[in-house]
Amino acid sequence: MTGASSGRFITFEGIDGSGKSTQARLLAQALRDAGQDVVLTREPGGSPGAEEIRRLVLEGDPDRWSAETEILLFTAARRDHMERLILPALTAGKVVICDRFADSTRMYQGLSRGDLRALVDTLHDLMIGREPDLTLLIDMDPALGLERARQRQGAEERFEDFGPELQSRMRAGFLALAREHAARFRVIDGNRAIDAVAADVLACAAPAPA
Template structure:
């Protein structure tokens, strides 16, 4: 059986990833593709419990080093129980975030810990997406949108604008580091236009 395709969405909080995950999944399903939608941190019962620890509460609740450990633990469970089995079954997996978020948020945004992130990733995960779509939006606009959701999962939004500017810089650097799998999608325009660009990138990859 042919291995399935693993597609991830990345970008700063409030850039519209969750909406685009759903739109792309609907489009691919309409074409007859079996699609698994998932997210990080999360995707399994255990990983969702870890998510609750990471995305809520005070900004300084965890050190960057502790965050790396928590994200890696959640990701390992996610890969074991959802992502790898679906890919082996020939399905398409679309995830709202994966390891690139840890590379940027903890490896650049919060501290200079990229080497630590990569070491844990290689040891515990050792896989990359086939295609990563980075939704690029003005950090100030994205932050306003993220805070306006009032979801209760705003721990990282509360780090403020300068933090989100560092994140954007980190994601752009990542797109240059991994040009064969990363595609930057301008996301300041309307949802329909962003969805068109996303599908164009998916079909062209």
């Protein structure tokens, strides 16, 4: 999915409980305070249709869907999100900050539930065709991340239910992905106080001086 845009697309990635959602909110506020027009969104979700799909994929038994079905559902949600929110905002010159994007699908569906990374990439190229300008990977100890994730309240627990082995595999996978796409990834140590992490995030994401 291509098209001219004058905005900036920033995504946050990391294992469950890494603090990426908190850091996405803090970055959005910091950039707004600096006078930038910011749209904060999330995946799966971010548009009405994508939010409906979010409920389908994040609630219920961990084995509710096959990996292939999940990939199709996430791609459908992302397409709607791109069409209805992300691309219009970028075209309008806004900064779009998204809590998870295609890299999460590459890891959770493409790696954790079978060797389906090539399928994820093929569908992404065909139906989305857009990578972030900057991806901030909040790196977190897997055991600590899982503990944090399980302390959250709510129904969206499917991927936390996969357990500590998945967390460790996902961390390794995200770090490998960061090396593969080093031009757009920045890895930030999330095992620290929130303010310290936020300072590094802002340093990476702040626009260069004119």
